Amino acid sequence: xxxxxxxxxxxxxxxxxxxxxxxxxxxxxxxxxxxxxxxxxxxxxxxxxxxxxxxxxxxxxxxxxxxxxxxxxxxxxxxxxxxxxxxxxxxxxxxxxxxxxxxxxxxxxxxxxxxxxxxxxxxxxxxxxxxxxxxxxxxxxxxxxxxxxxxxxxxxxxxxxxxxxxxxxxxxxxxxxxxxxxxxxxxxxxxxxxxxxxxxxxxxxxxxxxxxxxxxxxxxxxxxxxxxxxxxxxxxxxxxxxxxxxxxxxxxxxxxxxxxxxxxxxxxxxxxxxxxxxxxxxxxxxxxxxxxxxxxxxxxxxxxxxxxxxxxxxxxxxxxxxxxxxxxxxxxxxxxxxxxxxxxxxxxxxxxxxxxxxxxxxxxxxxxxxxxxxxxxxxxxxxxxxxxxxxxxxxxxxxxxxxxxxxxxxxxxxxxxxxxxxxxxxxxxxxxxxxxxxxxxxxxxxxxxxxxxxxxxxxxxxxxxxxxxxxxxxxxxxxxxxxxxxxxxxxxxxxxxxxxxxxxxxxxxxxxxxxxxxxxxxxxxxxxxxxxxxxxxxxxxxxxxxxxxxxxxxxxxxxxxxxxxxxxxxxxxxxxxxxxxxxxxxxxxxxxxxxxxxxxxxxxxxxxxxxxxxxxxxxxxxxxxxxxxxxxxxxxxxxxxxxxxxxxxxxxxxxxxxxxxxxxxxxxxxxxxxxxxxxxxxxxxxxxxxxxxxxxxxxxxxxxxxxxxxxxxxxxxxxxxxxxxxxxxxxxxxxxxxxxxxxxxxxxxxxxxxxxxxxxxxxxxxxxxxxxxxxxxxxxxxxxxxxxxxxxxxxx
Numbered sequence: 001x002x003x004x005x006x007x008x009x010x011x012x013x014x015x016x017x018x019x020x021x022x023x024x025x026x027x028x029x030x031x032x033x034x035x036x037x038x039x040x041x042x043x044x045x046x047x048x049x050x051x052x053x054x055x056x057x058x059x060x061x062x063x064x065x066x067x068x069x070x071x072x073x074x075x076x077x078x079x080x081x082x083x084x085x086x087x088x089x090x091x092x093x094x095x096x097x098x099x100x101x102x103x104x105x106x107x108x109x110x111x112x113x114x115x116x117x118x119x120x121x122x123x124x125x126x127x128x129x130x131x132x133x134x135x136x137x138x139x140x141x142x143x144x145x146x147x148x149x150x151x152x153x154x155x156x157x158x159x160x161x162x163x164x165x166x167x168x169x170x171x172x173x174x175x176x177x178x179x180x181x182x183x184x185x186x187x188x189x190x191x192x193x194x195x196x197x198x199x200x201x202x203x204x205x206x207x208x209x210x211x212x213x214x215x216x217x218x219x220x221x222x223x224x225x226x227x228x229x230x231x232x233x234x235x236x237x238x239x240x241x242x243x244x245x246x247x248x249x250x251x252x253x254x255x256x257x258x259x260x261x262x263x264x265x266x267x268x269x270x271x272x273x274x275x276x277x278x279x280x281x282x283x284x285x286x287x288x289x290x291x292x293x294x295x296x297x298x299x300x301x302x303x304x305x306x307x308x309x310x311x312x313x314x315x316x317x318x319x320x321x322x323x324x325x326x327x328x329x330x331x332x333x334x335x336x337x338x339x340x341x342x343x344x345x346x347x348x349x350x351x352x353x354x355x356x357x358x359x360x361x362x363x364x365x366x367x368x369x370x371x372x373x374x375x376x377x378x379x380x381x382x383x384x385x386x387x388x389x390x391x392x393x394x395x396x397x398x399x400x401x402x403x404x405x406x407x408x409x410x411x412x413x414x415x416x417x418x419x420x421x422x423x424x425x426x427x428x429x430x431x432x433x434x435x436x437x438x439x440x441x442x443x444x445x446x447x448x449x450x451x452x453x454x455x456x457x458x459x460x461x462x463x464x465x466x467x468x469x470x471x472x473x474x475x476x477x478x479x480x481x482x483x484x485x486x487x488x489x490x491x492x493x494x495x496x497x498x499x500x501x502x503x504x505x506x507x508x509x510x511x512x513x514x515x516x517x518x519x520x521x522x523x524x525x526x527x528x529x530x531x532x533x534x535x536x537x538x539x540x541x542x543x544x545x546x547x548x549x550x551x552x553x554x555x556x557x558x559x560x561x562x563x564x565x566x567x568x569x570x571x572x573x574x575x576x577x578x579x580x581x582x583x584x585x586x587x588x589x590x591x592x593x594x595x596x597x598x599x600x601x602x603x604x605x606x607x608x609x610x611x612x613x614x615x616x617x618x619x620x621x622x623x624x625x626x627x628x629x630x631x632x633x634x635x636x637x638x639x640x641x642x643x644x645x646x647x648x649x650x651x652x653x654x655x656x657x658x659x660x661x662x663x664x665x666x667x668x669x670x671x672x673x674x675x676x677x678x679x680x681x682x683x684x685x686x687x688x689x690x691x692x693x694x695x696x697x698x699x700x701x702x703x704x705x706x707x708x709x710x711x712x713x714x715x716x717x718x719x720x721x722x723x724x725x726x727x728x729x730x731x732x733x734x735x736x737x738x739x740x741x742x743x744x745x746x747x748x749x750x751x752x753x754x755x756x757x758x759x760x761x762x763x764x765x766x767x768x769x770x771x772x773x774x775x776x777x778x779x780x781x782x783x784x785x786x787x788x789x790x791x792x793x794x795x796x
Contacts, residue, residue, distance in 0.1 A: 006034055008271035009041035014048045015068050019079055028083045029061045039139050042193070043148055046184060046268050046279045052390070053153070056137055058146035061085040062101070073153060075121025092120050104134040104147040109197030111180050114154050129158040133180045135196040150182060150281060152390050181284075184268065185213060186277040190229050192216060193277065202259075202284060204251045219249055219256055229278055232265045236275045239265040241282070242395065243289050260289040305401040309384070311394040313354055325403075327373030343369035343377055350382070354397075361386050361394050367404070378405040439466050471780050490533040490619055497562055497569065498526035503538045505560065508545035512558060517549060521560040530569050530641060536616045537641070540624075543609040544573040544637050551635075552577035564643075568622070571639040580628035580635050588626050589614040617641070677790055678702045678719055682712035682738065683727035683756070692725075695783050701790070709733025713741055720747050722795045725786065728757040728768075736771040743772040752793040756781065 010017040010033065025032050036044075040058055047054040047067045055066035063083050071078045074089075081089040090097065096117065103110065111133045119128050132151030136144040181199035185192060189212035200208065208216045214226060223246060228239050241263045247256040263282025270276035305325065307318035314335050322333055326341045342350065346368035357364030363385040369377040384399030442459035451459070501521050512519040541560065548558045556576040563570045580588065589610050617624045622641040628634065679701050683689040686707060693703040704719055706712035710732035716724065724742060728735035735755055742748045752775070755768040760778030768776045775789065 006271075009045045010048070011271070011273050012049060012269055016066065016071060016082075017048050019082060020044075020065070023079075023082060025083065028063060029059050030063050030083060037139055039137070040145070042184070043137055046266075046277075047148075049268055050150075050266055050279060050281075052264075052281065053151050055149050055151075056146055057086045057101070058137065062087070062146060064089055070151070073121070073151075075119075076123070077121055090119075092125065093117055100134055101147055104136050105144050107136050107144055109133065109135040109182075111198055114158055128153060128155045130154060131180075133182060133196065133198065135182060138194075150180060156392070157388070181263075181280070181282055183208075183280040184277060185229065185280060186268075188230075188233065189213070190226070190233075190278065199280070202248070204249050204254070206252060217248070219247060223247065228265060232267050232278055233275055236267045238267060241265075243285055259284055259286045261285065302400075304403075305380075307399050307401070309397040309399065311358075311396065313358075313397070316396070325370065325372055341371045343371070345369075353382075354384075357384065357386070357397075358394060361388060361392055370401070378403055379408050380404060439463050442466075467780055474780075490536060492531050492533055494529045494531055495534045495537075496526070497523055497528050497530065500530075500532070500534060500537055500541065501526075501560060501562060503534070504541035504545060507538065507542040508549065511546055511549045515549060515552070516555050517552060518555075518557045519545070519549075519560075520558075521562070523562045525562075525564055528564060528569070530643065532620055532641060537620065540613045540616050540639060541571060541573070543613045544571075544639070547609055548573055548575035548577060548635070548637075551575070568640040568642050571641070572636060574634065574636045576634045579631045579633045580626060581631055585626050585628065589624065613639075675791075676700050676702065677722040677793070677795075678704075679723045679725065679790065680704045680706065680712065680716055680719065680721040681725050682706045682709065682730060682735075683725075684708060684730045685727070692783060692786075696787065696790070699787055699791075709735070709738045712738055716742060717745070721751055723752045723754065723790050723793060725754045725756050726773075728755060728759060736767065739768075739772040750795055752790070752795075754786070754789070756786075 007021055010021055020033060030036065040056075043056055044065055047056060047065070050067060051069060053067070053069040053073055055064055055070045057064055062085055064081055064086050065083070066074070074081055077089055086101070087094045087098075100110075100112070111131075113131045114129045115132070117128050117130060118125055120126075130151050131154050132149050135148045135150075137146040137148040139145045181196060181202050183192060183195035183199045191212050192208040192210065195208050200206070203217060206216060213229065214221055220226070225244075225246070228241075231237075232239050241261065243260045243262060246259050246261055248259055249256050261282055262285050263280060266279040266281070267275040268277035268279050302319070303321065305318060305321045307322070308316045310316055315333060315338055318330055318333060318338075320330070322328065322338070323330055326333075326338075328337070328341065339347065350366045350368050353364045353366035363383070365381060365383045367379060367381050370380045371377050380401045381404045382399055382401045384397045386394045387396040387398060389395050439462070442462040446456055446459045501523055505519065505521055509519060545558060545560065552558060552575045558573065558575045561572040561574065563572075614624050617639050620641050622639060624637065624639045627636045627638070679696055681689045681693055681696075681703060682705070684707050689705045689707065693705050696703045704715055704721065706715050707730075709730045712724075712726070712730075713733060724739075726735040726738055730738070733741065735757065739753050739755070742751070742753065753773045754775045754777060755771075755773040756777050756779060757764065757768075758779045765776045777786065
């Protein structure tokens, strides 16, 4: 009976140990496992007992043996690759790895970090990255028989770093790895059985092999490491050390230096299944440790709160900014001590964000409120990234908490402004549609042959009134735009208080009478004069009076009171209306603001009347305010206009706009004797040009029309009109281009060119003049005004 093969070195609960036992080795260059040399068995034993991915090549063919962890890296190449030549298993990598294998076979131990490999371990090739060390595997005689590799796949880490390069740079030294060291210790005295080049270099190139650890490294006695080795040997449980402080001599007989190490003490089992040795593997992390300490010291100088928490979420350390914000000492904040400063309503969302990050071992962030030392809460944004071990498990969380109170307030203001804009657009659409309904009905009435003269008169009155309403809406919008852009210019002059009040009262009286209001005025000094723009100041008072009328019930009272004091003229509008809430008083002068509780009582408008009044008052150097006892108790609006000194007033510019100049120039000509003119109207709005043409023909003029710029240019060349009224926004040629074309013709200096457009800013007027127009009319303009201008024009 043949002897049972000795395979005790394959003991242990290892999948690869079972597969090595079960494999048919009869055709393998390695021969049967029972015949393998002890040096090969030792390395296989420590390899199979390690959680780190490892493989070994052995013999002339460099046949591969590997542990459970490395079989996962093999992918579809396992289990067929067991015992096969390395060059056959990794044929797609051999060109890049062959020089490394040769170095190890030549006796060199070395470490490679994050090497990129194009691997085919499934149905397709993929880019991977590995950190590994190669060491020569020797026979009992010391001859190199193969290569021993300890590796870890860093693909996920490398790809993560590529996607977060900026963050990776900041924490690079905390996550990077130094060259790995490997050693095998045997027996109770922890005798060095083998050690790779990195370990020997770390220990100052001393003769270690065959010596007990205490004899080989006497300076380490008393530092606790030998006690840890004794414990691993006794209980068989591995020990993982992180950033362990060690004093060693870098060279024989040299002074000791401080280094920090990350390492694993892994128990090794003998043939009897008992622990008889320890596998040591690790990296020096001195630079990382010092960088971390420097980073923590540096963090005190940054404005954000910087912190480090353990894998369990407990705070380990934080910078001085925590104490500066909360008033709590850093020591008291450690653990869960900081939680009392987090707003109770935000703690659940913070924990949820941390739990999600912990589950995936990925960066996370959360917004929460943090109590300040004065008791107030401010919003903070916490961002954290994990520090991972070789297995991808979280060691620590590194994070910052930044004050975002200001940015949140700005974001809320933008949201409020967007909401206000939407409400305004809805109101604008409503206010512009309202006049269109009666205008459409009036047009239908005019088009009905059976309508009476009275009905036609009524229709014309409706159209005129509703167009006037729409024009006022547009004028208000233009005025507000001018004020907000700093383009509004006041035309200041000395004016009596009584004259201002009388005009404002006349403007407001029709609406007040329609609601049976008692509208009265009281002027302390009627003959007093102030320096103001009478049109704009009247507009302010009329807006306030009309606003009071809208929100005062039938039969209510409205009083305009004017007083003077040492510095100002004080205009007060008091009503017995519905009053204002406290919140409404805060926003009543904002653009497009209306009292929400009173919207059902509003009688139209865009909600810009009070904002316009405020802007006009401030242009006069004054201020406007609102007050109310509360809803149902009426309101009071107060305007204060300062009394300007005469020397200051004399320096104020009183501008005359282009439109005013045109009107002033045209005024004395309006009464001139009318004459028949040839007129060309060009507008892409067919209705607008046709109706205007009919009105002008009723005055006896010869009128031609066109609906685009090119047609207008051709028609003008034929009829050579006395007057051209041109829209600006036309297809083909726009109004500016058409005007320039006309002026360039031999007859082009003779006709009167009038720009008729919806663009009415001062810049639009100047652009029209520069293009060759004589006059600029803003739509909707009064057709009678145009008729007077045409009548007054005398062709050259």
